[in-house]
Amino acid sequence: MNVAFDHLVHLTERPEQAKxxxxxxxxxxxxxxxxxxxxxxxxxCYFEHLRYIEWIGIADRQTARTCGNPLIAQLVADRQEGNGFSQFAFRTNNIEAVAAHLKRNGFTPIGPLPGSRERDDGKRLTWSMLFIEDDTDGAFRYPFFIQWGDGDDVRMNELAPLMRHPIGSVSLSSISIYTLGLQRAVNGYRRLFDLPKPDVGRDEAGAYAKLAVGGIAIRFYEADRRHPSTRPFSCRIVGVQEQRSIEIDGATYIVSRP
Known part of the structure; x- marks a missing residue:
């Protein structure tokens, strides 16, 4: 399946404050x-290769609860637990082919579902989203897929100024995710993306299994049973000289050297 990492969703009460x-x-x-x-x-916040962080807030609770979009339903559910990373998406230029791939690999796709918003300059952005029917019994969560109305070349040209940062030439390189069944999560992602066996390691968050897909590394960790979660809990941004850990609304951003 030909996909590229697109964006990481951070649920927060005030997106403007995170910005x-x-x-x-x-x-x-x-x-x-x-x-x-x-x-x-x-x-x-955009990075190299059209990857970005989306800080998203709920402005109208009633609309969010009833809109029927699986991503928004996930955000509403996560809001009960608190702010922090919630979901992430992979980009495709053929969402129907991704849906067919999912079916062949034993998954049930939901969608494609349309989305849109208007930019400050008046241009209307459009996209399609594809989700996976949950068969995990709450042990982990799958990503979703997105196809933008504009092609990558058009978006790269328009967004190039936003991918330049005073802090340096930075890139979003990895995401760390909690699971309630580490092996099940790894096997699910391997089946989803046709991936080889994971690399294993240990860092400050504990033992992990790592898979590479769409230009980004995903690290899976077993959640603490006292505080069960299946949400991403940190991401790594590389390309600066001074390493630091930034905490914003329940999420950790690790900024480090290349």
Whole structure:
């Protein structure tokens, strides 16, 4: 399956405050826009290869609860646990082919579902989203897939200024995720993406299994049973000389050297 990592979703009460914090640390970040049919709004930080962080907030709870989009339903559920990373997406230029791949590998796709918002300059952005029907019994969560209305070449040209940061030439390189069944999660992702066996290691968060897909590394960890979670809990941004750990609204951003 030909996909590239697209974005990591960070649920927060105030996306504009996360944006301001990132700007203070030397990143370029922007206000995104509102999604009236979902009851949400966002702010964004772009990196090399069109990867980005989306800080998303719920502005209209009733609309968010009833809109029927699986991502927004996940955000509403996660909100009960608190702010932090929630989901992430892989980009494709053929979402119907991804849906067919999912079916061949034993998954049940949901969608494609349409999405859109209007930029400050008046341009309407459009996209399609594809989800996977949950068969994990709550042990882990799958990503979703997105196809943008504009091609990568058009988006690269438009977004190039936003991928330049005062702090340096930075890139989003990895995501760390909690699971309630490490081996099940690894096997599920291997089946989803047709991946080889994972690498294993240990870091400050504990033992992990690592898979590489779509240009990014995903590290899977067993969650603490006292505080069960299946959410991403940290990401790594590389390309700066001074390493630091940034905590924002329940999520950890590890900024490090290349």
């Amino acid at each position: 301001t914090a990132f700007e203070q640390w030397g990143f370029t970040a922007i206000h995104g826009g509102r999604h009236p049919s979902w009851g949400t709004y966002n702010a964004l």
